[in-house]
Amino acid sequence: MLAGRLKDNLYVDCNDEGVHYVEAKANCKLSEFLEDPIPGELNRFLPFELDEINELPAAVQVTFFNCGGLVIGVLMSHRIIDALSFILFLNSWAAIARGHGNVVTPPMDSATLFRPQELSGLNMNIGITKDNIVTKRFVFDASAIVSIREKYSSDDKSIEYPRPIRVEALSAFIRSRFMASTQSKPDPNKIYKILHTLNLRTRTDPPLSFDYFSNISRFALSVPSRDTEEGFYGIIKPMREAIQKIDGDFVKMPQQACMNYLSKFTFKNLITFIDTKSGDGIEVWINLKAEDIAKFETDNELLAFVSPKNFVLG
Template sequence: MTVEFKVKLVAKETIRPSSPTPDHEKNFKLSVFDQLTPILYTSVLLFYASNASTSSRHQSSRLKSSLSKVLAHFYPLAGRIRDNLYIDCDDSGAEFVEAKANCPLSHILDRPCPALLRKLLPINTESPEASTGRLMLIQVNTFGCGGLAIGVCLSHKIADATTLRTFIKGWSAAAFLGEVSAGIEIPPLDTASAQFPPLAELAATSPVVVLPKVRCRTRRYVFDPTEITPLAASEAVPEPTRIEAVVALVWRCVARASRKNDPGRQSLLSQAVNLRGRLPEPLPETTVGNFVGGFKVEIVPWAEESEIELKKLVSHMREAKREYFASYTPRLSGGGESCLAIVEAAAKFGMLINSGAVDFYNCSSWCGLGLYDAADFGWGRPAWVSLVGVEYKNSIVLVDARDGDMVEVWLTLSQADMDALDADGELLRFASLNPSVSGSSIP
């Protein structure tokens, strides 16, 4: 008989910075990038196998004390957003939840289920609290076998995936090595707003970009890029990246599924890119905030008998990326003109995604962030770093698998499109649908 998976909350605590935020840093300005970011939490789950030498009570104590230390360095995360203009760094703190799961860790890792994984997070990823409430929430889940899952939620209004990695690396360094600075060097936190200051006209207004929420299904697929990249190579792109190859294949398959339900639909892909190193004056990767842009690739309706080749898709993607970096990023030198360019790009993105005129696929890649190496709190690397999926239609998110070579794809589509994708022979040829992440060392 199958046992229902339950997570019981046993304690809740507010963790404040280990030292008070100085008065001159109490009002932390958002950047224009932050102002335009959709309202949701950037979330991740970190799973750890049982560690006989460290009790769950000791682990929890270490996580709380080190969280207090790291919050002194990331002090805006302990505050509250005001009017979409600034963060009141009042040291209100982060929420720290302790919970117990009624099963061994293998119950989750043998067959990961997005609906069950969400129970391990302290808040709904799509919660409006991301702009009105706590900016950071942590949930530490203890399993019957002694395994651990840490759910981390940071408001996307102040943290993109790169910032999430930077925070986790600092937190784990504080836990393992005793000092945040032992793990990372953090540039001044106001770097983003100094270069791209907030716009008063964006204060307390409706978001420019509202991601569509409909009845969707999220699935996890695992790909071996080495099987796909040779098929994506061409004279134009002789050495496609593993991300280009996997994204092109997934896009072709989901667009084909959509076409079965609505023939003649136009398909458009937006691929998110980290702008830190692409700005006219490049910024360190540890710069906190949102520095995400996105190049768009458009494909006209495909004829049933002449589907576009994988290598052609990759060529389109590479050219769109090249043109984006050549025409858009040079405008981001800082100041008012740059902010207007950012608002203009966001407005166009919002119009496209909400128009309903095209199938708009929003894709981002977390591959290469090094989350497995960043998250050692003193009891080893994670057994698995997991997303949970989102409720936004046509979302494609890539993340490194635990072996570092394979790529996990978290795909969210409408129910009808997901049903059509189930019969896609090409996807089934190259992808494993939700395989186990358990190893012999996972109880």
């Protein structure tokens, strides 16, 4: 699949043209990037801009450093691959390189379970922007996350889980600081939405194996309440209810049983959560317009929770 070419946003022509591969040279040490990675600089390790991979299912760039180290930068098209499949591919590649015999052979028949989405009239560039998007990295340590979870907890004993999980709490906090820092007050004529990308493998009945290779994901959309303060009921509860709706019954509905096609990652207002190396903190990578990030990264309440050592301004 990865050695072919995408055709008309509908299928892969398995013509064995091969994965696009290039090599590059960096006149510095790898350690300079590993200590505190700057998102904008990391793009230099990729063979294309994120929105220019086009018909290629995958592309690889190997960058060699003066110290003898190297970086392998991999781009894959979100039209056919989600994050779980991307990780599966990298783990399998690494296992083969190490000579491990137990390499996963992923099922490739997901199109028989989820029909390819009809793309006639569908705007593939929804959410994509050519504006000046800047990516920033903010690190929240364990103690900061505990405080943010308490901030968005509810005292209502009738709620099954009154204390939000880490992702719920951080989503609410980042959203509130974005709104506070980038505008004086919400526009009453505008609907503000939160999208979470969900893995459908765990939500089918019965669940699918994590080894299924494709883009088997779905958006859960929530609209924060205008009438409730941005606490548990205003943002956590609508977010949680939207996610809970994507269940086995939802997936079985004909109009829902299709694969999501996301072509690129040059989205504005995109937030990605990554566990820190220690495992108890979270790195938050945020895509914002340059003028918005300039306001966001100076928000005093945000800075009170961000780890000073790992706060990245580049």
